[in-house]
Amino acid sequence: MRLSAYVGGLGVLGPGLASWPETAAVLLGHAVYRPAATVLQMPAILAAAERRRTGRVVKLALDVALEATSQAGEDPAGLASVFSSSGADGHNCHELCQALSLAGREISPTRFANSVHNAAAGYWSIGTGAMAESNVLCAFDASFGAGLLEAFTQVAVDQVPVLLVAYDSEYPPPLHAKRPIPDALGVAMVLTPQRRAGSLARVDAGLTDLEFDRMADSGMEALRCAFPAARSLPLLGLLAARNAGGAILEYLDVSRIEVRIEPCV
């Protein structure tokens, strides 16, 4: 069983990767990958009160979502969305667990409201005015694949354009030792059921038992392994090359996702 969608725009932000065009240049071998700490911007779409409350993971998700929607020329307000993260806001979680371990157990109401896994999706909806359905998922290391399947089934079954946002950010110590995500990395793409003027490629996706692909470049492979959202890199490599081709993405232990792309010329 194969599902199809057209990719209309992409967003990437991660260590040493400031945007989709920069990432594409690295994936094509036109630029050398230089690891550097992820630079997060304050989300322009949020009002001052909300900006103060947002942590790194929300900034990350909103940044890549905005890059993808603006590249696709889509009004974010009209898009359904799928947010998939392996762990949401690690710093906020640490602060809550820390406060709950102390006498008094006084925790900040804002921290508690921000502790929900769907915080980034909530801020996205508030910032853009999007009232369409928004689903928020977690599948630990398989979170990118889970988000991709959810977005593709939504495009195929409901025939609506969907924004997919996959993002992961670090925990501080002591949780960092138990879940060593090194920094922040996010990937977003706009998927549509029909080809549009700006569509980059048609992507077909399905489940497979075949072994998943790794990245030839050691820097890119290290990223792919370090961030669940970067399990998307073999697909991003195909989209950067804009040639017909296929790749197998890591997903659950017992299944992988085969993607094939057909560029829109």
Add this chain to the structure above:
Amino acid sequence: MRPLLLKRFTATSCIGTGVAASLETLLEQRSGLAICEFETVDIETHIGEVAGVDDGRLPQSLHKFECRNNRLAELALQQDGFFEAVQQAASRWGRRRMGVFLGTSTAGILQTELAYRERDPSSGALPSSFEYGPTHNSFSVADYVRLRCRLEGPAVAVSCACASSAKAFGSARRMIEAGLIDAALVGGVDSLCLTTLYGFHSLQLTSSSPCRPFDAGRDGISIGEAGAFALLERVPDTMDADSVLLLGIGESSDAYHMSAPHPEGLGARRAMQAALAAAVLDPADIDYINLHGTGTPSNDRSESQAVTSIFGPTTPCSSTKGATGHTLGAAGALEAVISALAIKHGLMPGGVHTKKIDPTLTAFYIKDNRRASVARVLSNSFGFGGTNCSLIFGRAG
């Protein structure tokens, strides 16, 4: 949308371990809420605690998953022949053709809260026995259930706060309709923890008395815990007339505030309208509405407005949270099972604990049980972040 069959369903909450005990509690209009004596929690509130959760142990091969949330999942899986029904479905459809879609808001974070008390005094390190992935991570409960049931299709945790396990039905529906799977284990598991008890308390959203949805004096929620599951399949050619179908799903976002509902319930209205459209039904086709009805002043006010704007003031509705407490990420699945029981047994459960209905709320809230034919039920679930989901269930024949 194409309707789906609830081939089997089960629920475990403070009103009962399994559906027979839960139904009996609803028929007797009792509540499972009691004064909070959970762990070391020092808050004046009532909670819906499931008895005996920590008496059980997980199978040895899955011992890394040991935490209250997965123990509640295991307890719930073993009721009403649900685990056996899943195994029968797996032998019929194939393990690769069955997916797992579970809602949770906090998964096993209690395990992390406890581990923070055991940090090494000099290094600050967490104890070596602490396992993050199989307990704290939101996926842990979906991972546990898929490994326990040996299902090999897609698996995911849906974590949209208190709408999580209602929205899990949406993910399962899309995947079945897309043809990636033939059957889905859908549901929700959320268990008591300090984060939610102290968190809702910090927002002044917990009541000191048992919650009283739609009461003029309502002053907050009572937190509960639950595990509830349904086995979803395509509608077969023949089935019993009293089989329960999932007829419609509607989802929306408020685009308004992180922890407060839209004052006029615009997002809620949009979700209910979308569910009716998906089911190709008119408002008059709904016999009973199981409300989100948390018992906070703002939720009940905005939900009542949204319900009345679509259904008018005559469709009976109630919240079962006075009986079960607000089971957060499990509420959608628990109330889906209560909706199925309402249809099978002709029961509109009255809202327990509610004494004087708020006269400013225009929805037709029922305090006492009604026994009548119930062909179709709409169930609402809303969550922080302004996420909304409405489900419609109906009798097959």
